Amino acid sequence: MGNDTTLLLGLDGVSVVRVESLADGTRRVHLITADEAARACPSCEVVGSQVKGPAVTWPRDLPYGERKWEFFRRKRRWWCREPKCSRKSFTESVAQIPAGARGTTRLRQAAGPRMRDAGSTVVQAARDLHLSWPTVMDAFRTSAREVTGAPLPEVDVLGIDETRRGKTK
Numbered sequence: 001m002g003n004d005t006t007l008l009l010g011l012d013g014v015s016v017v018r019v020e021s022l023a024d025g026t027r028r029v030h031l032i033t034a035d036e037a038a039r040a041c042p043s044c045e046v047v048g049s050q051v052k053g054p055a056v057t058w059p060r061d062l063p064y065g066e067r068k069w070e071f072f073r074r075k076r077r078w079w080c081r082e083p084k085c086s087r088k089s090f091t092e093s094v095a096q097i098p099a100g101a102r103g104t105t106r107l108r109q110a111a112g113p114r115m116r117d118a119g120s121t122v123v124q125a126a127r128d129l130h131l132s133w134p135t136v137m138d139a140f141r142t143s144a145r146e147v148t149g150a151p152l153p154e155v156d157v158l159g160i161d162e163t164r165r166g167k168t169k
């Protein structure tokens with residue numbers, strides 16, 4: 001596997017080790033941490049140097065392709081050795097898969113625009129993306145704030161070329 005598959009996945013901070021095809025057709029994508037910054041303590045930002053132990057998570061992602069896919073992510077727990085830090089240990093975390101999150105950041109970010117721009121209901125978006133209702137509702141609130149906080153885009157009057165599109169041979 002390696003670079004091409006990791007590039008295809010497009011999820012910053014993790015690398016694809018291999019992809020496994022399960023009996024029911026599900027593709028299981030094995031991920032490892034690929035970003036040194038993931039080892040920084042979230043409290044004091046000092047990089048961990050002593051492994052506490054392994055950890056495994058199953059973060060969900062956007063649907064891709066016709067068959068189901070799932071992530072199997074191996075990461076590590078680290079001791080924080082900074083004397084002034086109150087945190088004893090932490091697990092690796094990358095921006096696209098924050099520690100404790102059950103889904104990728106891009107999955108949660110996709111939920112808001114779905115309702116805002118595509119008129120999807122909370123229930124429908126939750127079903128499509130396999131997310132919980134509160135997660136989708138949070139994403140929608142964030143997404144709605146982005147719109148109301150931003151200036152409205154200017155809408156140009158349609159030009160001749162655009163209205164004729166599709167009619168010419």
Ligand SMILES: [Zn+2]
Binds near residue numbers: 042
């Ligand atoms: Zn720390």
